[in-house]
Amino acid sequence: QINISTQTKEFSPHPKGVSGSGLWSIPCTPAKDIEDTDMRLVGIMTDYFEIQDKMVCATNIKLVLDIIKKKFDS
Numbered sequence: 001q002i003n004i005s006t007q008t009k010e011f012s013p014h015p016k017g018v019s020g021s022g023l024w025s026i027p028c029t030p031a032k033d034i035e036d037t038d039m040r041l042v043g044i045m046t047d048y049f050e051i052q053d054k055m056v057c058a059t060n061i062k063l064v065l066d067i068i069k070k071k072f073d074s
Helices: 061-073
Strands: 022-025 040-050 054-060
Touching (some): 054 061
Antiparallel strands (some): 040 054
């Protein structure tokens, strides 16, 4: 992965143990400062599987927010 602030290649930590962490969508726009990017929280990490292929699972944050809104708007 590329660190968009420094334009250097980085490696993310092993995903085992990231449950509860945010899953962010960060558009890679090298011309913009990190503060000016359109970062969005898109999920909450829930699980990591390492069988044949590595797979990360996350809960879609929009679904959670929709449930909360429905609960408190009624």
